[in-house]
């Protein structure tokens with residue numbers, strides 16, 4: 063298996079987080095937890111895997127710290143299904159039961175591997191996933207990324223600026239600002255940053271031309 067090529071095929075890259083549902087297994091292969099988690103591609107010489115962070119406050123952070131775990135077996139589910147993300151936050155038992163019965167239909171592929179603890183910080187733990195194998199369920203599995211979603215949302219709201227009443231323009235600019243921050247957090251890809259900066263600048267410009275005020279941002 064050419065691991066890097068496989069991971070790139072799913073949409074993982076070094077500069078943008080690919081959002082996944084990650085399933086964690088205990089010693090007896092029982093599922094101990096599921097959680098939405100973002101990963102970037104990690105390449106070091108011949109080695110290729112995924113890297114991400116487990117944040118303080120999560121069950122997995124506590125598990126690693128209190129049990130002193132160095133590694134944990136996991137399966138990274140590639141999906142764009144918002145239901146999978148929703149239930150993995152609000153009803154984990156439901157997702158775990160579906161997984162046990164092999165009845166979770168949302169995952170387009172599973173990357174099976176071991177999550178290795180690389181660096182323990184006060185606020186997060188840096189982890190690296192070493193791949194064992196991949197299980198492809200549908201034809202073209204692609205990982206979800208927040209930066210792309212935020213750019214599209216920013217465009218949708220930009221196109222509303224010519225029509226909304228001027229007293230609603232401030233709300234739109236606040237949204238655009240929010241999407242700008244989302245893209246900056248989720249990706250370092252130059253073209254993504256260029257697009258979101260441009261959308262934000264154009265939104266401010268258009269809002270100011272239409273509804274200009276003494277407010278320097280309008």
Ligand SMILES: Cc1cc2nc3c(=O)[nH]c(=O)nc-3n(C[C@H](O)[C@H](O)[C@H](O)COP(=O)(O)O)c2cc1C
Pocket residue numbers: 081095096097098099100101114115116117118119120121122147150151
């Ligand atoms: C799209 C998405 C991506 C997330 N990425 C991460 C992540 O990379 N690391 C992390 O620790 N939490 C991440 N979270 C938050 C955790 O999924 C959430 O805190 C977790 O489900 C809590 O699980 P617990 O109730 O078992 O502690 C993400 C949440 C979402 C919705």
